[in-house]
Amino acid sequence: MNKELDKDTCTGLYKNLRLSRRFGEKIIELGNIGEIPGFIHSAVGMEAPGVGICYALQKEDIVVPTHRKPAQLITKGADIKYMMAEYMGKASGYNHGKGGELHCSPDLESGIMAVESQVAVGLVPIACGIALASKLRNEKRVVVSFYGDGGANEGAVHESMNMASIFNLPVLFVCDNNQYAVTTPATKSSKLKNLSDRAASYGFSGTTIDGMDVVNIFITAREILDSIRNGKGPFLLECKSYRFHGHYSGEDLRKLEYRSREEIEFWKSRCPVNLCRNYLADKKICSRDELDEIDRSVEDMINEAVEFARTSKYPEPGDALKDMYATEYEGIPDRGWV
Amino acid sequence: MREIRYLRAVIEALEQEMARDKNVFVMGEDVRLSVKGATTGLVDKFGSDRVIDTPISEQALCGSAIGAAIMGFRPVIEFHTPEFVFFAFDQLVDQAQKLRYMSGGRLKIPITYLVTGSGAGGSSAAQHSDHAYPYVLQGGMKVIIPSTPFDVKGLLIGAIRDDDPVMVFLPARILAMKGDVPEDIYSIPLGSGEVKHQGKDVTVVATGHLVQIAVNLAKKLEADGISIEIFDPRSLLPLDLKMLKESVKKTGRVVIFDDSNKKCGFASDVAAILAEECFSWLKAPVKRIARADVPVPFSPPLENYMLPNEEKLISSITNVLRWR
Numbered sequence: 001m002n003k004e005l006d007k008d009t010c011t012g013l014y015k016n017l018r019l020s021r022r023f024g025e026k027i028i029e030l031g032n033i034g035e036i037p038g039f040i041h042s043a044v045g046m047e048a049p050g051v052g053i054c055y056a057l058q059k060e061d062i063v064v065p066t067h068r069k070p071a072q073l074i075t076k077g078a079d080i081k082y083m084m085a086e087y088m089g090k091a092s093g094y095n096h097g098k099g100g101e102l103h104c105s106p107d108l109e110s111g112i113m114a115v116e117s118q119v120a121v122g123l124v125p126i127a128c129g130i131a132l133a134s135k136l137r138n139e140k141r142v143v144v145s146f147y148g149d150g151g152a153n154e155g156a157v158h159e160s161m162n163m164a165s166i167f168n169l170p171v172l173f174v175c176d177n178n179q180y181a182v183t184t185p186a187t188k189s190s191k192l193k194n195l196s197d198r199a200a201s202y203g204f205s206g207t208t209i210d211g212m213d214v215v216n217i218f219i220t221a222r223e224i225l226d227s228i229r230n231g232k233g234p235f236l237l238e239c240k241s242y243r244f245h246g247h248y249s250g251e252d253l254r255k256l257e258y259r260s261r262e263e264i265e266f267w268k269s270r271c272p273v274n275l276c277r278n279y280l281a282d283k284k285i286c287s288r289d290e291l292d293e294i295d296r297s298v299e300d301m302i303n304e305a306v307e308f309a310r311t312s313k314y315p316e317p318g319d320a321l322k323d324m325y326a327t328e329y330e331g332i333p334d335r336g337w338v
Numbered sequence: 339m340r341e342i343r344y345l346r347a348v349i350e351a352l353e354q355e356m357a358r359d360k361n362v363f364v365m366g367e368d369v370r371l372s373v374k375g376a377t378t379g380l381v382d383k384f385g386s387d388r389v390i391d392t393p394i395s396e397q398a399l400c401g402s403a404i405g406a407a408i409m410g411f412r413p414v415i416e417f418h419t420p421e422f423v424f425f426a427f428d429q430l431v432d433q434a435q436k437l438r439y440m441s442g443g444r445l446k447i448p449i450t451y452l453v454t455g456s457g458a459g460g461s462s463a464a465q466h467s468d469h470a471y472p473y474v475l476q477g478g479m480k481v482i483i484p485s486t487p488f489d490v491k492g493l494l495i496g497a498i499r500d501d502d503p504v505m506v507f508l509p510a511r512i513l514a515m516k517g518d519v520p521e522d523i524y525s526i527p528l529g530s531g532e533v534k535h536q537g538k539d540v541t542v543v544a545t546g547h548l549v550q551i552a553v554n555l556a557k558k559l560e561a562d563g564i565s566i567e568i569f570d571p572r573s574l575l576p577l578d579l580k581m582l583k584e585s586v587k588k589t590g591r592v593v594i595f596d597d598s599n600k601k602c603g604f605a606s607d608v609a610a611i612l613a614e615e616c617f618s619w620l621k622a623p624v625k626r627i628a629r630a631d632v633p634v635p636f637s638p639p640l641e642n643y644m645l646p647n648e649e650k651l652i653s654s655i656t657n658v659l660r661w662r
Contacts (some may be wrong), residue, residue, distance in 0.1 A: 021518050031388030096442035103440050113408060125398045129405020136363075136387060136411070141407075156428070159395035163402065166393065323443030324478065327578045329529055333478065338614045 004219060010285045011294065013055055013214050014276050018298045020047040020071035021273050023080055023336040026302055027070075027087055027101065033251050034088050035310070039099055043068035045244035046271035047178050051075045052217025053144060053237075056225055060139070061112045064127040066146045066176055067102050068243070078106040084305040090312035097315045099325065100305035124160045124173070131169035142228050144172045149183025152195050161234065165202040168233040172224060173199075177211065183248045183258040199236035211241030212272045215279060242267035339518040348454075348489040348508065349518045350375045351494040352414060354386050354523045359412065362498060364391040366416035366452075367404060375456040376416060394493050396422050400429035404437065407447045413496055416452040420468045420507075423453060431477030434503040450497045451505045456483075456544065457597050458645055459510035464633035469546070469598040471574060476602070480528060481574040483507040485549035487517035489572060492526035502530055509597075513546040531578030533585065536565035540655055541585040543608055544568055544595040545549070547580075550597055551648050560656070566655065574604055583610075583616060590621035591658040597646050600628035622661030625654040 007244040026337060031040040037209050043050075052072030054063055057076065065072035068083055074080060078094075084091025093099070094106050106112045111129060113123070127145035134141040141179045147157060164171045175195050192198065199206030216241060216288055224235050244264065282287040324333045342350070356362045357585075361367040364377055370391050372378040381389040392399045396417070403413040417423055421428070430451070437445045471481045474613040480502055484490035490508065497504040533557045534549055543550040549570045556566035569585050571577055586592055592612055605626040612624050630644035 083383055094442070095440060095444075097420075098440050098442050105441050107444065108408065113405075121400070121430055123403020126405040126408070126433065127408070127428060128398060131405070132402050132411055133406045133409035136406075138517030155623055156401065158395040159393075159398035160401065162393060163398040323439045323441075325480070325576075326438065326446060329526075331579065332576050 005215065006160040009055075009218070010215075010280055011290070014280060014286070014291065015294050015298065016055060016071070016075045017047050017214055017276055018050045018295060019080070019301060020051060021072050022302050023070045023074065023083070027308065028249065029089070030306070036101065037089055038102075040101060040249040041067050041247065042243060042245040042249065043048045043070055045070040045267065045271070046176065046178050046211070046241045048214040048217055048276075049147070049174060049211050049239035049241060052214045052261065052269055053100055053174060053221040055174070056218050057111070057113065057142070057144065058131060060140045061144065061225075062108075062113055062115050062130050064123045064143060064145045066151070066175070069146070070146075072105070072146060073106060075113055076112050076121040077110045077196050078112060080301060080305040081215055081308040084104065084309040088312070089314065091319075092308070095325070096319070098277070121147050121156050124157050126150070127158045127171055128164050128169055131164065131171045132167060134170055135167065140171060142170045142225055144174060146174045146176050147295030148181065149175060149177040149179060149189065149195060150184070150188040152198075152328065153189055155303050158243045161202045161236070163173050164206050164234040168231070168330040170228050170231075170262040171234045172228055173234060174223070175235045178243045178248070181242065182245070183200060183256055187260075192307055194238060195300055196236050196238035202234075204234045205234065206238065208238040208240065211239030212270045212275060214272055214276050230328070241272075242270075244268055246266070324336070339520060341516050342487060342519050343513075344487045344508070344515045344517070344593060345375050345513045346530050347491040348452075349380070349495060350519070351491045351498075352377065352380060352651050355384065355495055355498045356380065358523065361410060362412045362414060363390065363406075364414045364416065365399065367392060367394055367418045369397070369416055370559045373418070374416065375513070376452060376454040379480055380446065389457075394418070395602075396425035398427055398460055399575065400426040401433065404434050404447060405451050407449050407549070408445055412448045412450070414450045414452060414498060416454055419466050420453050420456045420470055421465050423470045423474075427473070427648045430474060430503070430505075430573045431479065435474075435477050438502065447503050448590040449500045449503045451492070452508045455510040455513060457509045457511065458634050458641060461636055461638060461641060462510075462634070463636040467634035469507060469509075471505065471507055472598050472603045475575050475604065475607075478503040478575070480576065481507065482528060482572060483509065483546040483574060484572060485512065485534070485544075485546055485570050486576070487519045489526065489532075491519055492524050493572060494527070495523065495525040496528055498523060499558060504528065507546065509547040512550065515550070526572070528573045529576035529578055530573070531569060531581045533567060534570045535566065535568040537565040537589070539565045539589055540591040540593060540658055541567045541569055541589045542593050542595055542599050542651070542655070543582065544570060544605065545574070546597060548595045548597055548646060552651060553647055554649060562623040564655070564659070566574060579611065586612060587617050590619055591661065592620070593625045593627065593651065593658060595627050595651055596644055598629060599627060599631055601631050625658055627651060627654055630655040
């Protein structure tokens, strides 16, 4: 494998993994001390699919992420300063404080379309529309539509895959399967062992791979993306990963027990960041010193982002009425009281 | 000026906008052959890349319109029946309508949704008779309900050129109505109401196909010395409150005549606004005529009982005139 990947690619994958992990850990920490309002939907443990797939994309490609999305955003090129500011609800954030953690959405120019609603499947049909636009304009753009094992059972996903197949749209559907829809195991939501088997029913191909091995995810995605770019139509890639934390940051207080300690420990032993780090060191692609240097630069970036967000201003309260419509009308939107 | 039917004016608006702007395309279920008659002939002129038939999948249909709109297209989506709107609710109110706001104003979602044959058509029963605008109005979506062939051409072009999602309700009862329509392309801005009949005793706020019923009644009542002003908001959001208030200031009596549900409906909202903001001008309590809060039944006497009609309008006008 190391013959296929040059050193720059390997260090790029590792840096994005490490940055996504540290960002994910930092937002939990800031959430716990109240600096990030609301709840955190942690993606710690699930970084490899976002990094491996998004690192294989071209600049013009568009990612449509799930709510567990730091790796997807960061790897596609989002700036963590504006992400962190958005998570803290600051005016300098990507959505000027309207989106927060769950709906943080960088510029479309950086190739990300991310303001999702419930169960992260509301965006799957939208991803198909972005792909339809590419097709109508004869562009080479590929759209990656992430969704989870929970969202997989929503009707919108079924409708979208069927339509993508009929119109031969350039979409890579990624089932980011962390094996639990909140507390319900994927095995209780579908009789299928692999959710990628569903692709056949729409008339396209799918495959299931390990969601913790970033190098294999990258190599697999690169090949699939080439075939989609060459007009082969949609593909369904399922990555089996695991979230190390609860569904959301309030879960520990609820004391919901649905995963055994052994199971969690097993998956932590397959941590994607460590797997990648050890692979690069064992294969002598990078020295330990070089990897330590990457870790230090990641730490600097995180600190800088937190500092930027902390020193940024909150939006003016009255901005709650802004951005509703493209045209301004007197007295609209209504402010709710006279 | 030439006279054409309402539905012909819809086709003409689409045709002229598609010819003017290559980013406008039509997508829906059976839009090529046009089962509803609003897109007839467009596929021959513009080809199947711009008049796109989809499977019966309203979430995928409406969601993909959003994706295309984000990328610079101006999709026009047609719903098969008024109730198919409900299948797409997540994509309409949770996505299309919220995306601009939630992105901090960066995303532009110019989509036009056609609800062709909206409302009760006559014994179409519950699942083919809704006027679903209260639901989307509460979600903040722009809504227009044109009441004449002239208005529908101009307002539809205004909707297509608007940079936000706009839902266009084309009432079943007036699709065949004839009226004067210029051949040239023109647009009517959203948020501009129109006084369809001048009067001084009572303001009737009428929507959609009810506008014609109200205007005809106003003409009849003139002979009895009763002067009714008919205000047609044309767009329910944005609402032309300035024009409405001018009328209410003049008459002091208001009847709202609207074919959607009364509970949390358009008529209720207007009545509340008038109570809050125009109390000192009112000489009588505001009356609402809307649908009974039941689904639309099939049998003609049942249907007629629960829908707004001329008889109910006469009764409410008589009632508010008693107040001095």
